[in-house]
Amino acid sequence: MFSSTMMKLLLLIPSISAFAPFLAVGNNVATSAAASSRNPTSLANSYLDTLSLQTPTQDAPVASVAPPAPTLTPQQQVAETPTSTPHTQRSSVGYRAPSSAALGDFLVQRAIQQQLYYNAQLGNEPMAHWLKSFRSHEHLDSSQRGEGRCGFPGTYSAAFDQLNTLPFTAYLEALGTEPDSSIEVNFVKPQRRLSARERANPFLNNQPPVIEVYDQPIIMSKILTQLLNTADALVETWAFHFNEAESNDLLRLANDRAEKKGLPSSTMRDNAALIKGGETAYSRLTGDEAMPLYGFDCRACDRFDTLRALSLLVDEVTALTPETAFTVDYLRPEVVEDWDHDEFTVNELILKRRKARRAKFEQGFVTGDDITKGKAARAAALSFLQNFCDKWVPKLVKGDARSSLVMGEYRHAPGMKEIRPKDSGADSEEVFEELWEYADEGVQKMLGGELVLPGLMGQRLREIRAAVAAESKGTLLELIAPELRKARIEYTDYVEEDGDGLGAYERFHMQAKLDGSENEAYSTAAIIAEMSIN
Numbered sequence: 001m002f003s004s005t006m007m008k009l010l011l012l013i014p015s016i017s018a019f020a021p022f023l024a025v026g027n028n029v030a031t032s033a034a035a036s037s038r039n040p041t042s043l044a045n046s047y048l049d050t051l052s053l054q055t056p057t058q059d060a061p062v063a064s065v066a067p068p069a070p071t072l073t074p075q076q077q078v079a080e081t082p083t084s085t086p087h088t089q090r091s092s093v094g095y096r097a098p099s100s101a102a103l104g105d106f107l108v109q110r111a112i113q114q115q116l117y118y119n120a121q122l123g124n125e126p127m128a129h130w131l132k133s134f135r136s137h138e139h140l141d142s143s144q145r146g147e148g149r150c151g152f153p154g155t156y157s158a159a160f161d162q163l164n165t166l167p168f169t170a171y172l173e174a175l176g177t178e179p180d181s182s183i184e185v186n187f188v189k190p191q192r193r194l195s196a197r198e199r200a201n202p203f204l205n206n207q208p209p210v211i212e213v214y215d216q217p218i219i220m221s222k223i224l225t226q227l228l229n230t231a232d233a234l235v236e237t238w239a240f241h242f243n244e245a246e247s248n249d250l251l252r253l254a255n256d257r258a259e260k261k262g263l264p265s266s267t268m269r270d271n272a273a274l275i276k277g278g279e280t281a282y283s284r285l286t287g288d289e290a291m292p293l294y295g296f297d298c299r300a301c302d303r304f305d306t307l308r309a310l311s312l313l314v315d316e317v318t319a320l321t322p323e324t325a326f327t328v329d330y331l332r333p334e335v336v337e338d339w340d341h342d343e344f345t346v347n348e349l350i351l352k353r354r355k356a357r358r359a360k361f362e363q364g365f366v367t368g369d370d371i372t373k374g375k376a377a378r379a380a381a382l383s384f385l386q387n388f389c390d391k392w393v394p395k396l397v398k399g400d401a402r403s404s405l406v407m408g409e410y411r412h413a414p415g416m417k418e419i420r421p422k423d424s425g426a427d428s429e430e431v432f433e434e435l436w437e438y439a440d441e442g443v444q445k446m447l448g449g450e451l452v453l454p455g456l457m458g459q460r461l462r463e464i465r466a467a468v469a470a471e472s473k474g475t476l477l478e479l480i481a482p483e484l485r486k487a488r489i490e491y492t493d494y495v496e497e498d499g500d501g502l503g504a505y506e507r508f509h510m511q512a513k514l515d516g517s518e519n520e521a522y523s524t525a526a527i528i529a530e531m532s533i534n
Contacts, residue, residue: 097311097393098160098304101167103472104480106160106304107238108168111231113140113156114293118230120150126185126216131223135165135174153292154401158300159425161397169483175224176491182215221492228488233291235481240285241298242473245305249466256459295403299427303396305472306428309465310389313457316464317381325374330456331381333373335365335442366448373451380448381457392434398425428465432458 112131119128125147132138140162142151165171189210198204255261282290282298291297316328326333366376420426435458443449488494 097307100308100471100475101479102160103304103475104168104483105163105166106300107231107234107476107480108171108227109140109163110158110293110297110300111227111234112137112163114230114234114291115227116141117150117153117156117292120145123148126183127223130183130218134178135171137162137164152403153296154403156293156296157401158293158296158399159397160300160304168480169487172224172228172484172487172491175220175227176487178220180220181218183218184213185216186211186213188212224487225492225494228484228492230291231484232481234297235476235484237286237290237294238297238301239473239476241282241301242305242469242476244281245302246466246469246473249462249469253459253462253466256462296399300399301472302428303399305465305468306431306461307393307396308468308472309461310385310393312464312468313461314382314385314389316460317378317385320374320378320381322371322374322378325378326370328460330453330460331374331377332451332453333370333377335362335450364447365450373448376448377451380443380446380452383446384443384449384452384454388434392426392431395424395426396428396431400425400427400430432462434458435461 116128116132119125119131120142128141132141140156142155143157144151144155163171165174189212191207191209194204282294286294320328320331325331366373435454438454438458440453440455443452443454446452489496
């Protein structure tokens, strides 16, 4: 097994990852992006500005059925240039979240932050200072940064839209075309350790510090090579995470939609024990030597996909008409009464009071034919989504800076409310938990809210996110990876014929396979089989 130091050294060696396309790329792929502010608050506001979810009219667009999950075909790669921020698209039907092209900007942003972490951890202060000063990216450094201290991984902000030079190809071009230079470095030379007899001598003990000055060469091709090595490793590990996220969402969706949900099995308990012990598919992929920011990267990728899935869900609801409103599962034409008692065993007076309260509660329900109820249900769904996005989009943009669950750390149980500041960020699972809490209930204190089922809306959102995760994986492998390769060939001394076509982790596993210490299966089932867990 390789050490983390060996991992960092291999990332600094020129290499190139040649990925075969796994999935086709879906819709809403923008090939270029305009510059925008790096402030995540302004980005959240730009998201909310695009929420034009108005009350539907009779002229609403006609859709025979609800739009399905996005079909992932390469022909849908229209060059749709954003008109607002690089992570935002405007349309006539409402909220539009990040385009898939913004994934490349975020990947390069995290690659810069990963390089800053490595330089700080290795004590390379001159290069760390130069890299974050190039094109004014000081904000990408750790909030706990200090000389000789790299800071915890969570202090490197994982908020979106922090790359100043957009799109990411423009940043790589600027880095590759920057002329070589040198910087003057001043440092205090460590003094020789004095013996007890020498420390007693006031002339030797009070020597002034010796300041040495040297010129540090800045070779742009080497700096760009290091950054591209890190970016290639991110492409490889992020693609693996998107594949895992898609399969996990589909498994969760199948369980939620099952009429009879099974009790926890021995396999589920074994999986939980492995996760608690840190033995997962991710640890098998990385050989337990994942990059320091990888855990936060995975959560940021989930937030990215959730924002895009919310956009598609808003489009789906907007495309409904009063005639087709009830073709989706999360809208219902009427509320089914569910009496949990037998009229013959309940006191007549109590039953009368319950019916009176029920009648008073139903006074605000929408009445009329299916067209009238369909119009009210569509309007209530759009209003609910608008309020939902007002609350959660800024939190998803910012993200949760706390580390992942570790042994001994407290996190609230599912279904329990966690007390957090109003301006704090959140991860994607908190969004789904908010919808899951509705269960089979409708939305209260809203006209037509009884016809909306947010619990089923959350299931539909998860289904869309699974398709978006597959699209994001295709974007990484088919759009972003070739651009990184192009920059490497054009701006570095890399010779394509000399490359082995392997990524950093692929090279790890090949070496481990030669040593006879590697299992090619990364699935949890394969790990259990290998460990002979009964």
